[in-house]
Amino acid sequence: MRRLSYAMNVSLDGYIAAPGDDLAWSVPSDELFQFWSDRVGETGLALYGRRLWEAMSSHWPTADEQPGVTPAHVEFAQRWRAMPKVVFSSTIDAVDWNARLVTGDAVTEIARLKAEDGGPMDIGAATLAAAAMQAGLVDEYVVVTHPVLVGGGTSYFTALDGPVPLRLVETRTFPGGVVLHRYETER
Template identity: 75%
Template sequence: MRTLTYAMNLSVDGYITAPGGDLDWSAPSDELFRFWSDRVAATGLSLYGRRLWEEMSSHWPTADQQPGATPAEIQFAHRWRDMPKVVFSSTISAVQGARLVTRDAVAEIARLKAEDGGPMDVAGAGLAATAMRAGLIDEYVTVTHPVLVGGGTPFFATLDDRVDLDLVETRTFPGGVVLHRYGNRP
């Protein structure tokens, strides 16, 4: 059985984007960028919601071919292209470099979790909220940047029931960025 992790950068006040979709506040240090690149390399399958898919797929498929691309960006682009991806959307009809799922996300995520294979990541707040409410997420990774953005897209969904978690890992990065990794309490 696969594990499902939800991992994102967020502000101290709990947002993954600021109002208007601003992400400038979450620009990673070289060390943090390597962390995210290594996560992509270790991911067996990434599950994307439409909005984050559109953002990522508009840049990373050709990022390694852009003038001035750094070795780290080139490596990330290769890893991202090679990582198996599933996109969940009922509003788009086709995707390139991934499989599109237009039906019940909860049933498909549960089916994918039941398969053998490497760990899965869920990418995108809307899809993560759906998986969170269904109790499908095994691990949460918050990479908190020292900024208050005052609103935007929250990392956590509103839940009907409490979810008890165990702290599994803490790590610091340059610039006061702190990673916390939590697993569901058995």
């Protein structure tokens, strides 16, 4: 059975994107970028919603071919292309770059994918993660908190029917006051 992690950069006030989908506040240090790259390299299957898919697929497929690209960006782009991906959307017609499209019920498909053998799964889209959280499918939360208040936008967490007990399993600091907290659900 696969494990499902919800991993994102988060503002101190709990948002993964500021109003207007602004992500400028979450530009990673080299060390944090390497953390995310290593995570992509270890991910058995990434689950994307439409907006995150469009953002990632508009840049990473050819990022390693751009002038002045750093070795770290080359490595991330190669890892990203190689990583299997599932995109959940009812508004796009096709995906590429080692991805497949799911237009049906996301919760049913995520539960089916979790039941399969394979490497860990990462979910990286707020709406999609909210559905998985509400269904009790998330095994781990990786909260990379940036020391900034953005005042609104897309929330990391969703409303739940009740408390979800978590156990802290890792804390790590990065340059610029960024702190990672990794929690496992207690079931």
